[in-house]
Amino acid sequence: MHAPVGQAIGHNRVIAACNHAFSVTFRVPIEELLGKTFQELYPTQEDFEKTGRRIAPIMGRNGTYADDRIMKRGDGELFWVHVAGTTLTPEDPFAQTLWAFTDLSTQRKVNSALRGSMTPRERDVAALFTQGRTAKEIGKELEISHRTVDIYRTRLLRKYGVSTTPDLVKKLLSN
Numbered sequence: 001m002h003a004p005v006g007q008a009i010g011h012n013r014v015i016a017a018c019n020h021a022f023s024v025t026f027r028v029p030i031e032e033l034l035g036k037t038f039q040e041l042y043p044t045q046e047d048f049e050k051t052g053r054r055i056a057p058i059m060g061r062n063g064t065y066a067d068d069r070i071m072k073r074g075d076g077e078l079f080w081v082h083v084a085g086t087t088l089t090p091e092d093p094f095a096q097t098l099w100a101f102t103d104l105s106t107q108r109k110v111n112s113a114l115r116g117s118m119t120p121r122e123r124d125v126a127a128l129f130t131q132g133r134t135a136k137e138i139g140k141e142l143e144i145s146h147r148t149v150d151i152y153r154t155r156l157l158r159k160y161g162v163s164t165t166p167d168l169v170k171k172l173l174s175n
Helices: 020-026 045-062 112-116 120-130 135-142 146-160 165-173
Strands: 006-011 014-018 064-072 078-087 097-103
Touching: 006 020, 020 097, 045 064, 045 078, 045 120, 045 135, 064 120, 120 135, 120 146, 120 165, 135 146, 146 165
Parallel strands: none
Antiparallel strands: 006 014, 006 097, 064 078, 078 097
């Protein structure tokens, strides 16, 4: 309960228990979080569903998953968070999970205008580029061709007005 990092226990993507740091991170009292779906902490229902589809096979294979993503606080503010999860039931990845959430908002700001112009797949690709992944690694994780990843990268380069992947990552991580 007193860990400095937000922690939550999930049962089928519903918050079964959480600690004080989780409550503070998402700006929602613990008693209002319990029994609620994690979907309420995502920017959109589509983000929630897409994230679930993307990470379930990975958790089923590896037992764990981690990434940096944009989530939503109880007051509606979007912010960057590092999420790390472990499943106790790889055969049904979301049946019993333990999640840790580290608030990254002091290090990364959400550029809402540009983020809003990204497609959900562009957001997936952008998030993985910010983790230092290559096009081949991203393709493998998202189960798409690395050439398709290159197409998304080209679109993102144009949207952000940069010409290289390192410049894109800098732009994604800055205001």
